[in-house]
Amino acid sequence: xxxxxxxxxxxxxxxxxxxxxxxxxxxxxxxxxxxxxxxxxxxxxxxxxxxxxxxxxxxxxxxxxxxxxxxxxxxxxxxxxxxxxxxxxxxxxxxxxxxxxxxxxxxxxxxxxxxxxxxxxxxxxxxxxxxxxxxxxxxxxxxxxxxxxxxxxxxxxxxxxxxxxxxxxxxxxxxxxxxxxxxxxxxxxxxxxxxxxxxxxxxxxxxxxxxxxxxxxxxxxxxxxxxxxxxxxxxxxxxxxxxxxxxxxxxxxxxxxxxxxxxxxxxxxxxxxxxxxxxx
Amino acid sequence: xxxxxxxxxxxxxxxxxxxxxxxxxxxxxxxxxxxxxxxxxxxxxxxxxxxxxxxxxxxxxxxxxxxxxxxxxxxxxxxxxxxxxxxxxxxxxxxxxxxxxxxxxxxxxxxxxxxxxxxxxxxxxxxxxxxxxxxxxxxxxxxxxxxxxxxxxxxxxxxxxxxxxxxxxxxxxxxxxxxxxxxxxxxxxxxxxxxxxxxxxxxxxxxxxxx
Numbered sequence: 285x286x287x288x289x290x291x292x293x294x295x296x297x298x299x300x301x302x303x304x305x306x307x308x309x310x311x312x313x314x315x316x317x318x319x320x321x322x323x324x325x326x327x328x329x330x331x332x333x334x335x336x337x338x339x340x341x342x343x344x345x346x347x348x349x350x351x352x353x354x355x356x357x358x359x360x361x362x363x364x365x366x367x368x369x370x371x372x373x374x375x376x377x378x379x380x381x382x383x384x385x386x387x388x389x390x391x392x393x394x395x396x397x398x399x400x401x402x403x404x405x406x407x408x409x410x411x412x413x414x415x416x417x418x419x420x421x422x423x424x425x426x427x428x429x430x431x432x433x434x435x436x437x438x439x440x441x442x443x444x445x446x447x448x449x450x451x452x453x454x455x456x457x458x459x460x461x462x463x464x465x466x467x468x469x470x471x472x473x474x475x476x477x478x479x480x481x482x483x484x485x486x487x488x489x490x491x492x493x494x495x496x497x498x499x500x501x502x503x504x505x506x507x508x509x510x511x512x513x514x515x516x517x518x519x520x521x522x523x524x525x526x527x528x529x530x531x532x533x534x535x536x537x538x539x540x541x542x543x544x545x546x547x548x549x550x551x552x553x554x555x556x557x558x559x560x561x562x563x564x
Numbered sequence: 565x566x567x568x569x570x571x572x573x574x575x576x577x578x579x580x581x582x583x584x585x586x587x588x589x590x591x592x593x594x595x596x597x598x599x600x601x602x603x604x605x606x607x608x609x610x611x612x613x614x615x616x617x618x619x620x621x622x623x624x625x626x627x628x629x630x631x632x633x634x635x636x637x638x639x640x641x642x643x644x645x646x647x648x649x650x651x652x653x654x655x656x657x658x659x660x661x662x663x664x665x666x667x668x669x670x671x672x673x674x675x676x677x678x679x680x681x682x683x684x685x686x687x688x689x690x691x692x693x694x695x696x697x698x699x700x701x702x703x704x705x706x707x708x709x710x711x712x713x714x715x716x717x718x719x720x721x722x723x724x725x726x727x728x729x730x731x732x733x734x735x736x737x738x739x740x741x742x743x744x745x746x747x748x749x750x751x752x753x754x755x756x757x758x759x760x761x762x763x764x765x766x767x768x769x770x771x772x773x774x775x
Binding site: 335338339340342343344347383384386389396397398399400401406408409411526529 | 571573574604607620621622623624625626628629680681682689690691693694
């Protein structure tokens, strides 16, 4: 059965983020009310994905290297590794390096359950690997091509691992052509356990309602969302099962696509050990 | 019996704390609310045991998320010949009561299918206790001489319930292992894993016979 390989330190998987840093990303996110630029949302989404992945792999003794991780930015500066700080310039690193080498760590406030039906504010440390950037065109086609190269090399060394997951975070407006074919080429790469999974997080200026893991493009608000939906892999069965258990409304053939919503939940769908159900 | 969840950090410390405090009689099981309130008082003990200065951000975050464990508690009270049992369960551990060679009750799960892969567990981080209340299961009853009680973690419980559903009497095997030698347990579990009838997971069995 595909997508059933155990993710372990001897058989790690791979997580590659493609981050749109083009000029259009300086526009506001999600309509007039948010007060945030798309570029800030992209940086937040990327940092939170990396944080959650690290936490997922952290054990008492430290971070287990269940994943190799890369962050590729695409915009006016070309297409290049986008991690800031000590990992600048690196294409793929072990998840333990991600955890121990953020560019900096900020303090943020977070509301948590106090156990008695209320919320209390908690100060937490918020590591940053990627800062907001927005300049130039959106060479998505080329970015998908670079991902193809990086993963081809990785796959040659890990032919039986759980297939790599690529998350493309963008406002969807590719300026170097139709990315559909490049996306298909990337998804045609595989290990013995299945094809590379390409998920897309569409952060738009549109105030349309967020959509998570749709199975039908008719629900989507514009042509960019439709294109990214068609470029997205279907969620493998076990990920869909976990999504259902997490209370997400996902139907058969749901795709790894999210419009103006949070894609951090994808990290919860990665299966590396027993995890308690969250109470809602 | 407590079984820590692998994905949380220091779940072993939490599981041990739950078992020690329960055995010391510090966790009430008169009502689900009493039980949860006593468990909540252990949260700070757990944090005190695992929070150390200068932790990296991810270790601190993991501790803020809390550790989780399945919990199954059993008490026996009264005089010999007139004992009563009472049990509390949260999560995917399971208790089987066998009387006169037949399964009288399996608690809180009756079918292997009930043991999902995402159980609700006891967490060391504050959780909404009002919502957790319905997941705390309590039961009990009189004991009869010769009663056998088996406390099982999820992997073993799943095997037990599947085997029972298939018409077998798996308690004979468990009683045999329990009365012969503890050393037989690990090789027997290894065999079941090899045969693909038990998942590769930590397995614990506690067996009691009422005199």
